[in-house]
Amino acid sequence: MTQTLLISCLYVGIFVFAQRLLTNWIAKLAESKQVSFKRTKMVTQYITYLLFIVIGCLWVISLGIEYQQVSLFISSVFAVLGVALVAQWSILSNITAGVLIFFVFPYRIGDRIKIIDKDEDVSGIIAEISLFHVLIERSDGITITYPNNLMLQKGVLKLPQAKTQVQNKPLSESPEKDHTQVQSD
Template structure:
């Protein structure tokens, strides 16, 4: 398991270096991968101690049922973590890029300050910071702005909203 974890970590590091992904974002994904390996190691250890498939899976299903009931109200947390992993691999924008999230209720445009496991921090031009959930930013249209405000992009988004 340890060797497999090192191989996967090496692949993640190569991917992060190739795509210029920040160390903070890489740390979040590495934690999620480590938790997965920890769970697999626990199951493997149970089998080594002679527990049968039925006993291990009854324990795991009971644990997951209790966890599911505890997190049913926190479903958005799980979706934000999943979206955070998807953003790590597929989000076309990086920290420092100026973006505009097309939202009819509010003007969310500015510079990406941080991309975390649960949210993206966007600093507006007036200095305020918007915390935008990962699951929502994947559902909305995001427009990349050039250095200064682009009136053409703003006119396009105001016409569509």
């Protein structure tokens, strides 16, 4: 009984240590990539869930439960999840793409991009990157919701930023003033 308790405490300690280490690493990465807090929190939660499942499986195996029983349970769980997720495959691929975009996507919120798509002009400024989709605001005011899995599948061009300020010259330097002056005699 004490051996089981010690093994359980060891795995809880490993989980807490690894979770803190991963959380700090993700926070530093998010800060360097200027990712929003909300998106960082979602990615951290998904990685924590995955870590919990891995540590839980290792804990069950180390307690001496037979491998056949553990593998039967895990395969049953995956079979049920597989049947449930096959109908929602696009959701699963969008979640996976959302996590990948967090780590490897070279564009940030505020960048002007153009997605190479022959059917539609998908270009504008990235307004938000969430776990399922990217919001792109076009210059005509229309917001496009573009799925994450398509962002990874299609080519994306980074466009130069549009000039938002118009340079106005003072009236005295205006060339129109020279043409409109009236000469008096």
